[in-house]
Amino acid sequence: MEEDHLTLGGLWVIAAGTIASAVSASLDREAEGLNLIGNSLQASGNALTANGARTALDLSGSLIQSSGNTTIVYSILADLKREDRLNLVIKGNLLQALGGSINFSDTFHISPSILNAYKRNGELLEVIGNSLQAIAAGKEKQGIESRQLEAAGSWIQAIGAVIVALAETKKQQTNLLNVHKAGGRPRL
Numbered sequence: 001m002e003e004d005h006l007t008l009g010g011l012w013v014i015a016a017g018t019i020a021s022a023v024s025a026s027l028d029r030e031a032e033g034l035n036l037i038g039n040s041l042q043a044s045g046n047a048l049t050a051n052g053a054r055t056a057l058d059l060s061g062s063l064i065q066s067s068g069n070t071t072i073v074y075s076i077l078a079d080l081k082r083e084d085r086l087n088l089v090i091k092g093n094l095l096q097a098l099g100g101s102i103n104f105s106d107t108f109h110i111s112p113s114i115l116n117a118y119k120r121n122g123e124l125l126e127v128i129g130n131s132l133q134a135i136a137a138g139k140e141k142q143g144i145e146s147r148q149l150e151a152a153g154s155w156i157q158a159i160g161a162v163i164v165a166l167a168e169t170k171k172q173q174t175n176l177l178n179v180h181k182a183g184g185r186p187r188l
Contacts, residue, residue: 003052004172010048010062011165017041017069018126018161022154025133025147036076039092043069046099055109061102068095068130086141093134093153100127115171122163129157 021038024031046066053059071092075085104123110116132153136146 003054004175006052007049008165008168008172010045010050010052011161011168013045013048014042015045015158015161015165017043017045018129018154018158022151022158025151025154032076036073039069039072039076042066042096043073055106057102057106061099061106064099064102065096066099068092068097068099071095083141086137089137090134090141093130093137097127097130097134100130115167115174118167119164119171122160122167125160125163126157127160129153129155129160132156 017038017040019038020041021035024034024038027034043066046062046069050059050062050066053062069092071088075088075092078085080088100123104120104127107116107120107123130153133150136150136153139146139149
C-alpha cells in the first residue's frame with residue numbers, strides 16, 4: 001500500500017512538472033526558471049515512482065526518466081555554449097522517452113481494463129511528447145525555429161502525464177472501494 005502512495009504522489013508531481021514545463025515552452029525564453037522548476041518536479045516525481053515500483057522494468061523506466069530530467073536541469077543551470085546546452089536537452093528528452101517506453105512496455109502484463117488503457121495511452125503520449133521536444137531541440141541546433149514544435153511536444157507530454165495520474169488515482173480509489181465493500185481494511 002505504501003508503494004501505491006509513493007507512485008500516486010510521484011505521478012501527480014510529474015504531472016505538475018510537465019505542466020510547468022509546457023507553460024514555459026509556450027512563453028518566451030525568459031520563462032526558463034519555470035522550465036527549471038518543471039524538470040526538477042519531474043525528476044523528483046520519477047524518483048518517487050521508482051521507489052514505489054513493483055517491477056524491475058518500472059523501476060528502470062522511472063530512473064531513466066528521472067536522469068533525463070536531471071540532464072535538462074543541468075543544461076539550464078550550467079554555463080554552457082548554446083550547442084552543448086542543446087545537445088544536453090536532446091539527450092535529456094531522449095532519456096525521458098526511453099524511460100517512458102520502458103514503462104509503457106511494462107503495462108502489457110497488467111489486466112485489460114479501461115483504466116489501464118488510459119494509463120497506456122497516457123504513457124504513450126508522454127513518449128511522443130518527449131520525442132517531439134528532442135526533435136525541436138535538434139532543429140534549433142541547426143538554426144531552424146522550433147518553438148511551436150517544442151511547445152506542442154511539451155503539452156502532449158503534459159496531457160499524457162495528467163491522464164496517467166488520473167487513471168492511477170481512479171484505479172487506487174476503485175481498489176480501496178473494493179476492499180471496503182469486501183469488509184476488509186486497507187493497510188496504511
